[in-house]
Amino acid sequence: MLEQKTIAFVGGGQMCEAIFSGVVASGAVAPGRIWITDINAERLAQLERDYGVNTVVNPADNSGANRVAEQADIVLFALKPQFARPVLEALRCALRPEQLIISIMGGVTLAYLEEFFPDNAVLRVMPNTPMLVRKGIAGVAAGRKAGEAERALGVELFNLVGRSYLLPENLIDPLTSVSGCSPAFVYMFIEAMADGGVEKGLPRDMAIQLAAQAVAGSAEMVLQTGRHPAQLKDSVCSPAGSTITGVHALERGGFRATVMNAVTESCDKMIEVGKKA
Numbered sequence: 001m002l003e004q005k006t007i008a009f010v011g012g013g014q015m016c017e018a019i020f021s022g023v024v025a026s027g028a029v030a031p032g033r034i035w036i037t038d039i040n041a042e043r044l045a046q047l048e049r050d051y052g053v054n055t056v057v058n059p060a061d062n063s064g065a066n067r068v069a070e071q072a073d074i075v076l077f078a079l080k081p082q083f084a085r086p087v088l089e090a091l092r093c094a095l096r097p098e099q100l101i102i103s104i105m106g107g108v109t110l111a112y113l114e115e116f117f118p119d120n121a122v123l124r125v126m127p128n129t130p131m132l133v134r135k136g137i138a139g140v141a142a143g144r145k146a147g148e149a150e151r152a153l154g155v156e157l158f159n160l161v162g163r164s165y166l167l168p169e170n171l172i173d174p175l176t177s178v179s180g181c182s183p184a185f186v187y188m189f190i191e192a193m194a195d196g197g198v199e200k201g202l203p204r205d206m207a208i209q210l211a212a213q214a215v216a217g218s219a220e221m222v223l224q225t226g227r228h229p230a231q232l233k234d235s236v237c238s239p240a241g242s243t244i245t246g247v248h249a250l251e252r253g254g255f256r257a258t259v260m261n262a263v264t265e266s267c268d269k270m271i272e273v274g275k276k277a
Helices: 014-026 041-051 063-070 081-091 110-116 129-133 148-159 169-180 182-199 204-225 229-236 242-252 255-274
Strands: 007-010 034-038 054-057 074-077 100-103 122-126 136-142 162-166
Touching (some): 007 063, 014 034, 034 063, 041 054, 054 063, 063 081, 074 081, 081 110, 081 255, 100 148, 110 122, 122 148, 122 169, 129 136, 136 148, 136 169, 148 162, 169 182, 169 255, 182 255, 204 229, 242 255
Parallel strands (some): 007 074, 100 122, 136 162
Antiparallel strands (some): 122 136
16 A cells, blocks of 8 residues: 555654665655655755655744645654644644544654644554664554554554554553663663673674674564563573573672663653653
């Protein structure tokens, strides 16, 4: 369904780039069918140069947002929540009822979006940056007027850059904290493992590659085997071996509790930020 669709991105940040670059790389949507607006002209010039997409600078009157939106079948809002209201106000009467609205603005609810666009199908989506390499995760929650066709279109779009899940809106923020914020946590884990290897004599570049590949391979084991992570962990821990000694060191440092706190506090922050929209 997407091949003939034109998509407008309102906001040209890193998440926007992760999504549209993956979509373009998949071959499903041509660069000429992508429109992007942002206040940063230099950033837009870079995106146009790198990907061949259409860009429009968005001035204070939000005329750029209006211009890209009028081109589109799908309007995707990729703004920081605290900057959303003026843009939504500017587009309140500009969108056609048949246009699908997708928001990836953290914490911004469907009810809030539907106040501005009561006649449109609205999807609230929370993606993550691994979409840049088409290994992303997205949660998709549907608004009142989003039927099967609109839901399917949203899932199709985000499946191009990874895997997407339809779910109730009340699970969007927890999903975001697990899949949206966690790449930062994983990068820190990879860096820390590499640092340990460097301390023991490994070259830095090699240590990073080894740590990253170990994380990638371990994640694939969880996905492909369907076994519980605890089972897979136990299978690596030989009695009185080096791995269980390392696990003990992690537990002594409160590793699991710290990770759980990172996820739950990220979720709380997401809800707080959404209230500022």
